[in-house]
Amino acid sequence: MNMKKCLLLALTLCFTFSLLTIGVAAEEAKSTGVFGTNWSVGEFVSLCIGVGLILVAVVLCIIKRKALAEALRAYRSEMKKITWYSWKNVVRGTIFVLVAVVAIAVVVGLLDFVFFELQHVLTK
Secondary structure: OOHHHHHHHHHHHHHHHHHHHHHHHHOOOOOOOOOOOOOOOHHHHHHHHHHHHHHHHHHHHEEEOOHHHHHHHHHHHHHHHHOOOOHHHHHHHHHHHHHHHHHHHHHHHHHHHHHHHHHHHOOO
């Protein structure tokens, strides 16, 4: 990934985050607001913090672009070295995890029910 693409990706992510922040702040608008807007103080502060973090990220990406480009090249190189599991193994592992989570949830739920009923009987 060249530097122009990386910078474009970072700017796109920052722009998306800022639109999301503005959208959330505008959605939760109050009748009385800050600086003539309909935003509460908390929403305005969170918006300022979000925009400030985005600006810091963009400035750091611009200042450290050579280091960032080298890190992305190293990342790409390492990603090529990974031996990925086959689709069959991924499906098996996913099914195993789901079954284990459901089994543990059932056991914990039954224990909770038993202890609740035992407490109810003992406190009557």
